[in-house]
Amino acid sequence: MQKPTQILEQIQRIAEEMQSKVGDAIRNSPAQEIEKNVRAMMNQGFQKMDLVTRDEFELQAKVLSKTREKLEALELKVAEMEKHRV
Template sequence: MLDPKTLEEFGAKMSALFANSPAKDIEKNAKAMMGGLFAKLDLVTREEFDVQAQVLARTREKLQALEARVDALEKARSGQ
């Protein structure tokens, strides 16, 4: 088995090597280009999506409560 400490050292060396290589510049440029493309597509962030999902869940709960209330009122009215 490989020693976890050896793997960490290897990972650190590879990260340092990668940080000093042209690949890092390519990665930065690609991220900037993709960010610009995504901005044009009018996408939402995961955080915004999660907030809207929570709002929708609360709205569904309120709707179900209102539907139950209307059903109860209709039953009470038809029972008179």
């Protein structure tokens, strides 16, 4: 009869072997290759759509916001100048 520590060591070895084999199977599986191909196809499709990145979008949104602020300030100045002109 085996000692409990020997049984635990065997279980641990079996678990490590299974973990290694599962890891190898995942690394060598076609799923990873399929994901890579799908990503490449999606990137090509997005490039054809002439999309912008999130960073570019956020930068342009800030520029637009500042431009609106300046426009509103200029509109107020023009309104004040017209008011005093009359």
